Amino acid sequence: MIERIFEIIQKEDKKNPLTDDQIAAILNIKREDVTQFRLKNNIPDSRERRKPYLLEDAKKIISKDPNISDRNLTKQLNNLGYNISRFVATQIKKEILKDKIADNLVQQSTIKNDNVNFETPKTAKSLLSFKEIIGSEGSLKVQISLAKAAVLYPPHGLHTLIVGPSGSGKSQLAEAMYNYAIESGKFNENAPFVVFNCADYADNPQLLMAQLFGYVKGAFTGADTAKAGLVEKADGGILFLDEVHRLPSEGQEILFYLLDKGKFRRLGETESTREAQIMLIAATTENPESSLLLTFRRRIPMVIELPSLSERPPQERYEIIHHFFSKESFRINKSIIVKKEAVRALMLYDCPGNIGQLRSDIQVACARSFLNSLGGKSSSLTIDLSDLPNHVKMGIIRVNKRDPEIERYSNEDIMVYPDKEIKLYPKEDRYMLPDEIYQFIEERFIDLKRQGLTKEEIDKILGKEIEAELKKFAVNVKSNITISKKELTNIVGEKIVNAVEKAYEIAKKSFKNLEDNLFYSLAIHLSAAYERILSGKPIINPQLENIVKEYPVEYSIAKIMAKQINKELEIQLPDEEVGFIAMYLRTFSGDKEITKGRVGVVVLTHGHVASGMAEVANKLLGVNHAVGIDMALDESPESVLERTIEVVKRIDEGKGCIILVDMGSLITFGEIITKRTGIPTRVVGRVDTVMVLEAVRRAIIPDTNLDEIADALDVDKTYIGRVEGIKSKDKLPKAIVTVCITGEGTALKIKKYIEDVLPQLKDDYKIIPVGMLRQEDIEKEISKIREENEVVAFVGTINPGIKSIPFISVEDILHGTGIEKFKKIVNLEKENPLKEVIQEDLIFHDLDTSMKSDVIDKLVEILQDKGYVDERFLLSVYKRESMGATILKGGIAIPHGYPEHVTKPAIAVAKLKEPIYWEGELKADLVFMIALKEDSKDYFMYLYQILTEEQSINAIRKAKSSQEIKNIIIK
Numbered sequence: 004m005i006e007r008i009f010e011i012i013q014k015e016d017k018k019n020p021l022t023d024d025q026i027a028a029i030l031n032i033k034r035e036d037v038t039q040f041r042l043k044n045n046i047p048d049s050r051e052r053r054k055p056y057l058l059e060d061a062k063k064i065i066s067k068d069p070n071i072s073d074r075n076l077t078k079q080l081n082n083l084g085y086n087i088s089r090f091v092a093t094q095i096k097k098e099i100l101k102d103k104i105a106d107n108l109v110q111q112s113t114i115k116n117d118n119v120n121f122e123t124p125k126t127a128k129s130l131l132s133f134k135e136i137i138g139s140e141g142s143l144k145v146q147i148s149l150a151k152a153a154v155l156y157p158p159h160g161l162h163t164l165i166v167g168p169s170g171s172g173k174s175q176l177a178e179a180m181y182n183y184a185i186e187s188g189k190f191n192e193n194a195p196f197v198v199f200n201c202a203d204y205a206d207n208p209q210l211l212m213a214q215l216f217g218y219v220k221g222a223f224t225g226a227d228t229a230k231a232g233l234v235e236k237a238d239g240g241i242l243f244l245d246e247v248h249r250l251p252s253e254g255q256e257i258l259f260y261l262l263d264k265g266k267f268r269r270l271g272e273t274e275s276t277r278e279a280q281i282m283l284i285a286a287t288t289e290n291p292e293s294s295l296l297l298t299f300r301r302r303i304p305m306v307i308e309l310p311s312l313s314e315r316p317p318q319e320r321y322e323i324i325h326h327f328f329s330k331e332s333f334r335i336n337k338s339i340i341v342k343k344e345a346v347r348a349l350m351l352y353d354c355p356g357n358i359g360q361l362r363s364d365i366q367v368a369c370a371r372s373f374l375n376s377l378g379g380k381s382s383s384l385t386i387d388l389s390d391l392p393n394h395v396k397m398g399i400i401r402v403n404k405r406d407p408e409i410e411r412y413s414n415e416d417i418m419v420y421p422d423k424e425i426k427l428y429p430k431e432d433r434y435m436l437p438d439e440i441y442q443f444i445e446e447r448f449i450d451l452k453r454q455g456l457t458k459e460e461i462d463k464i465l466g467k468e469i470e471a472e473l474k475k476f477a478v479n480v481k482s483n484i485t486i487s488k489k490e491l492t493n494i495v496g497e498k499i500v501n502a503v504e505k506a507y508e509i510a511k512k513s514f515k516n517l518e519d520n521l522f523y524s525l526a527i528h529l530s531a532a533y534e535r536i537l538s539g540k541p542i543i544n545p546q547l548e549n550i551v552k553e554y555p556v557e558y559s560i561a562k563i564m565a566k567q568i569n570k571e572l573e574i575q576l577p578d579e580e581v582g583f584i585a586m587y588l589r590t591f592s593g594d595k596e597i598t599k600g601r602v603g604v605v606v607l608t609h610g611h612v613a614s615g616m617a618e619v620a621n622k623l624l625g626v627n628h629a630v631g632i633d634m635a636l637d638e639s640p641e642s643v644l645e646r647t648i649e650v651v652k653r654i655d656e657g658k659g660c661i662i663l664v665d666m667g668s669l670i671t672f673g674e675i676i677t678k679r680t681g682i683p684t685r686v687v688g689r690v691d692t693v694m695v696l697e698a699v700r701r702a703i704i705p706d707t708n709l710d711e712i713a714d715a716l717d718v719d720k721t722y723i724g725r726v727e728g729i730k731s732k733d734k735l736p737k738a739i740v741t742v743c744i745t746g747e748g749t750a751l752k753i754k755k756y757i758e759d760v761l762p763q764l765k766d767d768y769k770i771i772p773v774g775m776l777r778q779e780d781i782e783k784e785i786s787k788i789r790e791e792n793e794v795v796a797f798v799g800t801i802n803p804g805i806k807s808i809p810f811i812s813v814e815d816i817l818h819g820t821g822i823e824k825f826k827k828i829v830n831l832e833k834e835n836p837l838k839e840v841i842q843e844d845l846i847f848h849d850l851d852t853s854m855k856s857d858v859i860d861k862l863v864e865i866l867q868d869k870g871y872v873d874e875r876f877l878l879s880v881y882k883r884e885s886m887g888a889t890i891l892k893g894g895i896a897i898p899h900g901y902p903e904h905v906t907k908p909a910i911a912v913a914k915l916k917e918p919i920y921w922e923g924e925l926k927a928d929l930v931f932m933i934a935l936k937e938d939s940k941d942y943f944m945y946l947y948q949i950l951t952e953e954q955s956i957n958a959i960r961k962a963k964s965s966q967e968i969k970n971i972i973i974k
Contacts, residue, residue, distance in 0.1 A: 008026060008030065008041075009044075011026055011029060012041075012046065017053070018053065018056055018086075019086050021049060022048075022049045023041065023049075053085075057085060058095060060083055060085075062099055064076060064079050064080070065096065065100075071096075073092055076093075077089040088924050089920075132182035132183035133150070133151075133179050136172070136175060136176065136179055137322045137323050137326060141319055142310065142315050142319060143309070146176070150163070150176060150179070153180065154183050154189055154282075159280060160184065160241075161304050161305040162282060162284075162303045162304065163180070163282075163283070163284045163285070163306075164286070164305070165286040165287075165307050165309060166286075166287055166288075166307070166308045166309070167286075167288065167310070168288055168311045168357055169288050169356060169357065169359065170356040170357035170360050170361075171310065171357045172309055173245070173286035173309060174198075174245060176309065177198075177241075177243045177286060178196070178243075180241070180284060181196040181240075181243075181284075184241065184282075190239075190240060194240035194241070195236055195237050195238070196237075196240055196243065197233050197237040197241070198243045198245065199243070199245070200245040201244055201245065201246045201249040201250045201254075202246040208254070211250070211254065212251075212254055212257075212270050213230070214232060214233060215233050215250075215254060217230050217232030217234070218232070218270035219270070219271040220271075221271065223271070226271070229269070232269065234281065237281045238279040238280060238281060240281065240282070241281065241282045241283075243286070244283065244285045245285075245286045246288070247286060247287050247295070248289040248295060255295065256878065258299060259296070259299045259302055261281075262283060262303075263302055266278055267279065283303070297882075297884050301856070311357050312361060313353075316408075317350065317411075318412065321346075321350065321412040323358060324341075324346065324349050324361070324365065327365045327366075328369075328386075328417060329419045331365065333421050335369070335384070336421050337383055337384055337421065338383040338419065338420045338421065339369065339372075339384045339386060339418070339419050340383055340416055340418050341417040341418075341419075342386065343415055343416050344387065345386050345387055346412070346413045346415075347409075347413035348388060348391055349364075349365070349395060350412060351409065351413075352394065352396075364392055368392070372384045372390045374448070375390075448461060495526050495527065495529075498571070498572065499529055499530050502529065502567070502571035502572050503522060503526045503529060506567050506568050507522050509564050509567060510560060510564060510588060513560045514560075514588065517591060517592055521587055521591035523624055524587055524590075524591065524700060524703065525587055528587065528700055529568065531700075532576070532583070536574050536575075542583075550585050551582070554588075557589045558581065558585040560585075560588060561588060562581055565580065583704075586704045586707075587704065589705075590704055590705060600657045601628070601658060601702055602659060602660065602661055602701075602709050603658075603659070603661070603702070604617075604620075604628055604630070604661055604695070604702050605630050605647065605663070606662075606690060606695055607634065607647060607662055607665070608633065608664065608665040608690060609634050610635075612631075613631035613665075613690075614631030615631065616631060616691070616692045617629035617631030617695060619692055619695070620692065620695040620696045620699045624703065628703055629698070632650060635889075637889075637897055637933075639891075640669075641817055644672055644817060647662070647672055648676055651684065652682065655680075658683075658708060659683030659709040660682065661684070661685050661698055661702070661716070662684055662687070663686075664689075664690060665689070669686070670755055670756060671817070672684075673685060673686035674752075674800070675813070675814075683709055684709075685709055686752070687713060688752070688755065697715075698716055735791065735792055737769070737792070738768060738788065738792035738795070739757065739764070739771070739794070739798060740770075740771050740799075740803075741757070741771070742773045742785070742798070742799035742803060743772075743773075743774045743800045749799075750772035750773055757816070760822060761822070768795070768829060771788055782803065795808070795829060796809050796810070796811060796825070796828050797809070798810075798811045798813070798821070799813060800812070800813055809824070809828060811825060823951075835973050835974070837910070837942060837949075837973050838973040840909050840935070840942050841972055841973060842969070843965050843969050844865075844869070844965075845866070845910070845911040847861065847862075847912065847913040847914065847965070848962070848965045848968065849915070850913045850914065850915050851915075852915065852919065853917070853919055858913055858930050859877075859880055859884075859898055860877070861913070862913055863880060863900075863932065865911055866934050869909070871906055871909040871934050872900065872904055872906060872909075873904050876900040876901075876904040876905065879900035879901040879904050880899065882900075882901075883900060883901070890922050890925050891950060893953075894926055894929060895930075895931070896929070896931070898930065898932055899932070900934060905934045908935045908936055909934050910931055910932065910935075910942070911931075912929075912930070912932070912968060912972075913929070914960065914962065915927070915928045915929070928960070929956065929960065931946065955972075958971045959971050
């Protein structure tokens with residue numbers, strides 16, 4: 004099969020390469036299998052495979068006609084055999100022109116751009132600022148050219164966003180841009196370069212804002228005096244904001260105002276404004292479109308994308324390795340010999356932390372070798388395979404990744420010598436071991452030697468100590484999401500924290516490599532267990548017998564820890580609870596690899612709550628396990644189902660996923676997801692932060708299974724509706740029967756879904772769930788129900804086959820078509836309330852524009868002029884746009900702002916003369932600007948009904964006037 008996939012890719016049309024879906028369809032296999040093969044063999048996706056051919060042909064066309072329109076470029080490329088949209092052609096054109104402008108900018112002394120002439124103070128060749136960046140003349144040449152262009156642009160440079168994965172060199176590029184600005188004479192020699200990492204204060208937005216913009220006396224508790232912020236300190240220079248996606252939306256708004264007007268206010272200031280002239284350089288590891296406000300992004304014209312280490316050529320990776328060993332040689336003032344086996348491993352291993360992690364791994368190896376060299380007479384260090392961290396050693400066995408070029412760079416030892424000219428990285432670099440590490444090793448070695456220990460004994464003791472230090476250091480390469488003990492005390496109480504601290508100390512004596520996460524997880528767990536014991540509730544651990552047998556060491560230590568906890572809390576932990584503690588020890592003792600195969604946790608809610616609850620649970624437990632899916636109020640069930648399926652497939656580790664939902668309308672997802680993917684799921688129809696916390700706490704223990712977690716969470720089955728008895732025998736009540744052959748539980752979930760979607764049914768109709776394992780049992784039950792009720796419809800996963808009663812499938816219900824059938828069957832049609840919120844003067848007919856932002860601005864302007872929204876509504880619309888697409892199928896966009904900025908409910912409408920790009924490659928020609936309050940749900944339900952009716956939408960598109968559009972909508 005692998006050969007067939009490779010053969011198909013080799014023979015595909017280079018101008019229109021096959022997608023993974025298309026290849027999978029040809030071979031009748033899963034798309035995931037194709038994707039896995041492609042990634043394993045370093046084969047780019049279809050877009051990347053097409054790009055070199057597309058780029059070459061587009062360059063030829065643009066060179067002949069530099070002013071060619073996007074439409075004509077698209078047409079000419081498609082005439083050459085490509086099958087692309089105008090969006091793709093536009094992006095290619097931008098890339099070509101951007102590269103051209105950047106190259107011109109640094110190669111000429113005078114450049115003309117948009118009729119503005121400006122001169123570069125010195126020629127680019129005479130400047131050395133970017134020379135330290137490996138790849139500046141290779142894979143990073145375009146990025147460096149863009150960086151130079153941004154610095155030189157008049158009058159004060161272009162604000163720049165650097166995008167790239169963690170450790171790819173964003174901070175180094177920002178510093179080089181500053182040095183270039185000084186060196187080129189663009190900025191004054193004394194111009195400040197202020198660095199701020201937004202992640203340092205991400206958990207305290209007020210303090211973050213205070214650091215950035217300053218504050219006045221009394222702005223918040225503890226603000227005894229006024230203080231200038233970093234923006235003021237950066238006046239006349241460059242402000243570098245790292246991890247800018249962690250800046251709250253309020254901070255982005257203030258920055259937007261600063262970049263737009265050059266003005267800002269300190270925290271607590273209400274009257275006066277301050278001025279600052281800065282060039283902003285921001286960096287992020289996230290997708291800017293989803294993590295930054297649209298208004299903020301529009302004020303940052305230059306975006307520079309840095310590649311990951313795996314995308315850099317072997318020659319540059321070798322140069323980077325050589326460079327970092329040279330730095331370590333200078334730090335310890337010793338020459339270093341790196342054996343070729345170690346070089347090969349460093350060249351080949353997967354390095355998810357990119358250049359930053361590569362640097363830290365090299366420093367770990369040097370520290371280990373330095374330890375081994377103490378007591379010897381050698382003036383140099385030798386780095387061999389044994390000195391490398393374990394994950395680096397694995398690179399040596401990656402035979403499939405070897406190629407002649409990599410072998411060429413790992414065929415001989417590396418030798419480096421102390422170089423007094425070498426420039427060290429700044430102290431605050433989080434990827435850099437502190438200078439004291441070598442001093443610590445030296446002093447500790449001398450101390451142990453004085454105690455009379457042999458070299459072998461010293462190496463063993465000091466080796467373990469330094470291993471622990473290095474492990475702590477390595478954690479800095481990754482994001483550290485654990486919270487402080489003070490914050491934990493606020494959650495579980497001082498008594499629990501004190502008890503866990505003493506138990507944790509006992510564990511540390513037996514497990515030298517305990518992870519800090521154990522402390523937090525154990526505290527949260529013990530808090531719940533303590534409450535259960537005090538209230539007399541039983542503690543059940545179905546894995547107890549297996550734990551005692553399989554993990555005797557962990558269980559014996561857990562018994563000692565439990566004894567200490569009993570003493571501190573004055574309780575008696577049962578054996579089942581001792582078993583749980585042993586499971587935590589097994590999970591978080593670094594001596595063993597964590598067993599793979601944990602239950603996934605998905606939180607799914609309406610509004611923007613799920614991601615917040617998942618983040619809190621992950622943070623409290625020091626993990627990154629729960630995934631939140633926020634369902635927009637206007638998002639169709641079909642859309643969120645597809646998103647949920649993708650998440651479940653991504654996070655499943657072989658033990659299934661538990662899905663916590665906030666409404667019965669989402670309960671049926673579990674059965675559908677399992678049916679489509681084969682992944683076991685359990686759905687719990689209620690959710691809060693405490694429940695998510697409990698789900699994650701249980702799920703991160705590898706020995707628990709899906710049913711155990713779900714049963715523990717769902718003990719009271721609150722999501723289940725109950726069948727009410729017949730109230731009158733004079734006239735049979737009308738009823739809808741939800742039916743499922745796999746059991747009553749699913750039928751109950753379907754019932755709850757219908758009640759959520761059509762709450763008005765409950766006044767006139769009973770919804771009766773039926774679930775049997777055999778067809779004949781269902782028929783008997785339905786016959787009995789029909790004797791006591793007038794059944795008007797069946798809904799479910801199986802059609803009972805009674806011709807006089809219509810059947811609607813669950814899939815139809817979720818897709819929306821079933822709901823419309825339902826309304827017709829039960830006659831739910833009422834007077835359309837939209838005539839109250841849609842007026843003729845709020846409708847634009849054949850609006851001529853090509854920009855999404857122009858449409859938004861126009862519709863909000865009319866709403867504000869007519870008094871329907873306040874002046875903050877526009878910004879809230881752009882905020883909402885930054886969270887995700889507001890476009891439906893069929894070219895319909897529904898932008899909307901926050902209800903608190905709505906004075907009076909209204910909906911503005913624009914029928915565009917030509918479709919415009921709204922989100923990615925999706926176009927819109929009908930735009931409904933929704934300005935509704937929180938209690939205006941009925942308006943939206945009626946609007947959504949119209950938007951999903953093809954006949955109505957086609958009529959709106961054919962309408963000749965605003966009056967006609969209004970009539971179509973309200974009638």
